Amino acid sequence: MSNQPIPGRMTAESQDGVTVFLIGMRINSFRAVRSWWPTFTAMPRMLRELSKEEDSGLLGYQMLLGGPRLTYVVQYWESTEKLLAYASQPDKEHRPAWAAFNRRMREGKGKVGFWHETYVVPAGSYESVYVNMPAFGLGAATGVVPVGRRGDRAADRLKPAV
Known part of the structure; x- marks a missing residue:
């Protein structure tokens, strides 16, 4: 992915539904490195695997x-089913990282916090615009096209694809 700005007004190419998954951690005690460092380093391994x-x-x-x-990660998924399938696969990075995290949470007594949120966004229920930006967010995940292809106004881009 290029970090160079794309001139003009662009929008995410995707018109399909998308699942947006936000996941993060909060360091409640910087001195408790053993509580938060493994969590901090687990996410990049999972993202590389995926x-x-x-x-x-x-x-x-x-x-x-x-x-x-x-620190947190915004993830864009094809479907909720694929997100949940990855989370439950015993032979992938997530399951052992989750088990180890739970052990550290019990032992660490609140030294690290964790959160996640999942949003299922149907086709036609989101829009985007990127002005003089490199591909970013959903646009980086699905590609970008000139705004005119999907409608010049946000209201036009929020209509379901026909």
Whole structure:
């Protein structure tokens, strides 16, 4: 993915439904490195694994910092079914990381926090615009097209594809 701005107004190419998964951790005690470091390093391993597997269902992601204590990832998935399938596969990175995280949570007594949210977004229920930006967010996950192809106004882009 290029980090160069794309001139003009672009929108995400995808017009299909999408599942948006937000997941993050909060460091409640910086000194408790053994509580939060394994959690911090587990997510990149999972994202590498998912990115290598062509049919994983992960369309793309963005890793973000929410201040000095909070780190999170915005993930775009083809479907909720593929997200849940990955989470429950015993031979993938997620299951052992989740089990280890739960052990550390019990032992760490609140030194690290964890959260996630899942949003199922039907086709026609989202729109996007990127002005003089590199591909970002959903646009990075699905590709971008000039805004005019999907409608010049946000209201036009929010209509379901025909």
